[in-house]
Amino acid sequence: MAQYSLKLDGVFQALADPTRRAVVGRLGTGPASIGELAAPFEMALPSFMKHIRYLENTGWISTHKTGRVRTCTLERKSFDVIETWLSGQRSIWDGRTDRLGRFVTINAMETSE
Amino acid sequence: MAQYSLKLDGVFQALADPTRRAVVGRLGTGPASIGELAAPFEMALPSFMKHIRYLENTGWISTHKTGRVRTCTLERKSFDVIETWLSGQRSIWDGRTDRLGRFVTINAMETSE
Numbered sequence: 732m733a734q735y736s737l738k739l740d741g742v743f744q745a746l747a748d749p750t751r752r753a754v755v756g757r758l759g760t761g762p763a764s765i766g767e768l769a770a771p772f773e774m775a776l777p778s779f780m781k782h783i784r785y786l787e788n789t790g791w792i793s794t795h796k797t798g799r800v801r802t803c804t805l806e807r808k809s810f811d812v813i814e815t816w817l818s819g820q821r822s823i824w825d826g827r828t829d830r831l832g833r834f835v836t837i838n839a840m841e842t843s844e
Numbered sequence: 845m846a847q848y849s850l851k852l853d854g855v856f857q858a859l860a861d862p863t864r865r866a867v868v869g870r871l872g873t874g875p876a877s878i879g880e881l882a883a884p885f886e887m888a889l890p891s892f893m894k895h896i897r898y899l900e901n902t903g904w905i906s907t908h909k910t911g912r913v914r915t916c917t918l919e920r921k922s923f924d925v926i927e928t929w930l931s932g933q934r935s936i937w938d939g940r941t942d943r944l945g946r947f948v949t950i951n952a953m954e955t956s957e
Contacts, residue, residue, distance in 0.1 A: 736862045736865075739859070739860075739862075739865065740860050740861065740862065741860075743856050743857070743859040743860040744856070744857070744860035746852070746856040746929075747852075747853050747854075747856040747857035747860060748853065749849045749852075749853065752849075752852065752929075755933070756932075756933065756936060759933055759936035759937050760936055760939070807937075810930065810933065813926070813930065814930070816859075816865075817923065817926065817927070819869075820868070820869065820872055820923065823869060823872035823873055824872050824920075826873070
């Protein structure tokens with residue numbers, strides 16, 4: 732549970748940055764090299780690499796080196812982690828809505844008696 | 845666009861912490877006072893209040909003070925911000941899948957000619 736919580740911390744933290752979100756978006760169209768990914772950003776390569784490593788450490792991307800080229804691939808399972816969290820929140824609300832619904836129904840019945 | 849990006853930074857950053865996620869989850873069951881929200885955490889009140897203010901500043905919750913009691917309410921529209929971002933990512937993939945689908949179809953047609 733603590734490990735899952737730490738994983739969620741990282742998954743969300745990774746998305747709290749515009750450069751990292753842009754990289755995730757670009758990799759949604761298919762794998763790309765570090766050079767291709769860095770091209771649109773006015774950023775020194777070491778700074779850009781920090782973002783790549785952060786995305787890799789938090790499970791958003793995997794990287795693979797062939798010769799001198801490192802290729803990055805999106806790991807879609809991180810989206811599942813978010814979806815699972817979101818659907819957990821939705822069931823909390825639905826539970827609440829159900830209870831509210833029952834409350835309204837019961838009160839309506841009592842009033843009509 | 846820059847403002848939307850800053851909003852996304854905050855929305856995701858707010859979720860990158862287990863205390864803040866727990867508060868969001870608790871408020872999913874209905875509004876609660878600061879005292880009720882803080883009770884499950886072994887944390888000094890000033891530290892807990894930092895999390896509350898962060899959630900308020902990033903639009904996750906609203907707070908309302910009556911007498912000496914401050915009540916917090918979940919602002920579900922922050923979930924919409926995440927859902928919109930997620931569905932944007934999905935359309936990127938779907939576009940890719942469509943292109944892949946067409947590629948496979950065209951190549952299958954060429955092979956069968």
